[in-house]
Amino acid sequence: MPARLIKDDIYAVGAIHWNERRFHGHTYVTKRGVTYNSYLILDEKVTLIDTVRKGFERELIDNIQSVIEPSKIDAIIINHIEPDHSGAFPEILKICPKAKIYGTEKARQGLLKYYGVSGDWTAVKSGQNLNIGKRTLDFIDVPMIHWPDSMFTYSAYDKILFSNDGFGQHYATNKIFDDEVDFAVLMDEAQKYYANILWPFNALVSAKLGAISKLNLNIELIAPSHGLVWRKHIAKTMQKYLYWSSHSCKNRVAVVYETMWRSTEKMARKIVDGITSEGVEAVLFDVTKNDRTDIASYMLDAKGWVFGSSTHDGEMLPVIAGFLHFLKGSKAKGRKSFAFGSYGWSGEATKDIEDAISNVTSFDTSLRVVFNPTEEELNQCFEAGKAFALKIKNEEEIL
Template identity: 45%
Template structure:
């Protein structure tokens, strides 16, 4: 992809990664690829804000060369140290060894640990400003969104906010802006990104947005570090972040199960029918055939979470154990739930699921439902009523 001017004197010079399918190790599945967004600001002091992954350093350098000789860059702003945003740093600095590098105090510590070199670092904090000519960069610390070093950069003169990992999505596209893409797809990927990366930091996300609002920063474009750039109505994604960070939920349930010989599957379908009969939007997933990131995306705004498994070796099937570990790490709040499942000669799955759900913070509102071997018609009716009763509790 070539460089693109996104605001007067501000250029996207990043890279598109069409091939990546796993992010943060194996924990985030990026079926639609991603981008690494870097932004070049042409002014009296030429400034590069954010970088790209090491494997795409040549893409970034070539994009910069379309606009200016890389050796003419005066300043580098590192909003976030994570290697997908800073990996190209050492190679870039071969062109500009004397350039000033701006980051938070934690950012400097991280950069020293990753890249070791004796670079010209200058640490900044919220409210600090850097005049680069006609434009002024303002820095806003954003610790734990989603690393301790994270910060935002704001350019008042062009009403542009560059928040690095906030408001992003893992989405590769031949187009850079929201209105050039399928907005439903973009918003769904933004939701997935939030659910699987930022959900544990809900209170901090809410506090940071409220802080920015109090600062009176006006912007008509948000340029994150991954995915597309919000220019049509950036307020929409801010509103979504406010909703998600406050744990707002819908009349919605997510049912996740796994099964050995389909008995638990039969239970799950009957319970789903019961939920639907109460007008509850319901999503059903078989854990061994579903993407855990997709499941957590639906959990984000669901009021109820139901988890079910056949019993094996006195406990749950392994895909559900993995899901529950992920859920414990992501810390969804204000959820109600229940566990159910089938068993043969011995129980154990439901008990262990309930234990993990409690540790996650889900409020169990029904005693676990267990059925031996294959559910009868009467059992399935019990399951249907079980779903109806939980449906009535969902507001």
């Protein structure tokens, strides 16, 4: 993808990883691919903001080259050292001999650990800035959103916030701006990204958004290092970040289960029927057939979390166990849950489920049946779903 102008003298020069399908090891299924955005500013000091993943150096360098000779780069800003943004850094350092590097002290330490090089480094933090000619770039450190080294860079001259992983989406496209793609797809990817990357940091995100809003920045573009540049929907994405980070939930329920011989699945279907009979939205997820990434995205703002598993060798089944292990890290709040499942003789699965994520939700009494559920037991499942939906609705009224 060639370099693209996003504002006068500012080019997107990053790379597109069209067919990346597993990001962060196997934790994030990126079914629309990934981009590694990097921005080149032509001013008195030619400045590069962030680099790309290792393996994409050529694309980045070619893009820079199409605009300006890379050796002319005077400043490189490292907003975040994770390898998807810093992998090309050592190569870029070699071809930009006069470049001075700016980032947090944590970023410098991290780059040294990864690559053994950090270049001619100036440590920066919130309140400090860099004049590059017409522009003064302000640094806003955002520690633990989502790594200790993370920061944003703001150009008041251009009214652009370079937000690195903040406001990102994993969405490979040759389009550059939010209004050039389908809005529903964009927001779906933004929510998935939040749920899978930023959810554990809600408190920090919320506090930082508050602090940033006090700075009264004039923002016309948010240029993240993944996905589309926000131009038309800035208010919408900000509002969504406020909503997600405040643990707000919709009146809806995710019913997530795993089964061997479908007894637990029969229970799950009846529970869903019971929930929806009260007019509450419920989605049934067989955890073995859905990407964890998508289920987590739905659960991000679902008030009800219901989990089912049959018992296997004295434990819950392994795929749901993995999913719950992932959810445990979300640090979610304000959910309502219950566990259910079919078993043969010992039935540990429901207790296993409760124990696995007791840090993020509290459980009502569980529902268990031996082997294949009878009609009467299926009715109990329906009633349990109905009662659960009522509880969710009533609580919303109190709020």
